Amino acid sequence: MYIPTYQDMLDAHVRIQPHIKRTPVLTSDFLNELTGAQLFFKCENFQTPGAFKxxxxxxxxxxxxxxxxxxxxxxxxxxxxxxxxxxxxxxxxxxxxxxxxxxxxxxxxxxxxxxxxxxxxxxxxxxxxxxxxxxxxxxxxxxxVHPYNDPRVIAGQGTCAREFMEQTDGLEMMVAPIGGGGMISGTCLTLSTQAPEVQIIASEPEQADDAYRSFKAGYIIADDAPQTIADGLLVPLKELTWHFVSNHVTDILTVSEDEIIDAMKLTWKHLRIVMEPSCAPPLATILKKKDRFAGKRVGIIITGGNVDLDKLPWIK
Incomplete structure (x- = not known):
């Protein structure tokens, strides 16, 4: 198993420059006041295909x-x-x-x-x-090309955290959703070298919490067919992503379906951007665990914006 290096991430960033956007970082006074933290949102939903991937x-x-x-x-x-x-x-x-x-x-x-x-x-x-x-x-x-258990893919995903750190004046925590672990692994790959002081927090739906249970158990636990509105977070960790999660992630926190929907609605309303349910667990986690994040400079990766507008989760 080849484990990608920081140099692989740097090489990837040069290779992909003509094909990706350097996505913006947004802030919201309302969400800062609501959470007690300084939140910075890296908008990967603005990529042309609508996602960090x-x-x-x-x-x-x-x-x-x-x-x-x-x-x-x-x-x-x-x-x-x-x-x-x-x-x-x-x-x-x-x-x-x-x-x-x-x-x-x-x-x-x-x-x-x-x-x-x-x-x-x-x-x-x-x-x-x-x-x-x-x-x-x-x-x-x-x-x-595996969706996440591939060193080329993880190196590419790591370029997001590199840009994020360049676009802010330092972060104390970085929060991203976790399914198979590609984005979190790329974040770990970059920050463990570039900014090892930054805590990396993963957020996951309670109804698809195999990464959380794996993290607590110390080995991969895989669910075959979990059910959650966060359709992008249904897949289990694999050997390569487990390497990064087990060695570099500070904690994995879980949120309910209702908490995911509430966070998604808040983001649509106050950042005025479209993001999909799979992106909402990080903000939901911060809202749920305010004491953990209060007073901190927190980066949130909004991973994608491909939403079926005819089936929004808050429409019954």
Whole structure:
């Protein structure tokens, strides 16, 4: 298992510069007053495919040599990695095959199709996803770009934290959602070298809390088919992301479905931006554990904004 290095992250940042946006950092006096902390929001929902995963996907796609690129790429994803890999593949002019749960938001399926990705649907479980993908990869021969358990992807995701630290006058804590752990791992990769004093907090839905339970137990615990409105956080940790989580994450905190919805609504209202449910756990965590964050300079990574507007979680 190759563990990506800080230099890999730096190389990734150079490689992906033409294909990503340097997303802005927003603040809100209202949210600062509400939480008692100074909050800084890194808006990865502003990336062209709508999510931070374009960083890791672009690093993987544009890191292929010409011979490797001929057969294209393939992956399985609940949505954002599929969209971002399709986008990167389109920019390089190579095929992209993706396996997605049939229950994935239509908005994410539409984005994949818009960027030329070919979708094969599977049942909404890790087992079905991996079995279906094995068949598709055997048929297409595409280079597998794992959504998060891939050193190229983690190195790419780490570029977000690098930019974030450059855009603020120092942070004391960084909070990001955790599913499979790609963004958290990239954050750990960067900050453990660039700013080791920053505490890294992961936030997770109570109804998909396998990372939290893994963190407490000291080994990976994987749920096959958890159910939460945070559809991007359904997947379990893998060996590579577990390395970063177990060695560098300060804590993993969980929030309820209602707390996720409330945080999502607050962000829409007071930052005036669209973010998806999977991005809301960090703010929900800060609201739930105000004493833990009060008086601190806290960075929050808003990981994506691909929302099915016909199925907003607060509309019954």
């Amino acid at each position: 374009v960083r890791g996907a672009s690093n993987a796609v544009f890191g292929l040599d010409d011979e490797q690129a001929k057969v294209g790429v393939a992956t399985h994803s609940s949505g954002n990695h599929a969209s971002c890999l399709s986008y990167a593949a389109m920019r390089r002019g190579i095929p992209c095959n993706v396996v997605m749960p049939r229950t994935a938001p239509q908005a994410k399926k539409d984005t994949v199709a818009r960027y030329g990705g070919k979708i094969t649907e599977c049942e909404p479980s890790t087992t079905s996803r991996e079995e279906t993908f094995a068949r598709i990869q055997a048929e297409t021969g595409g280079n597998f």
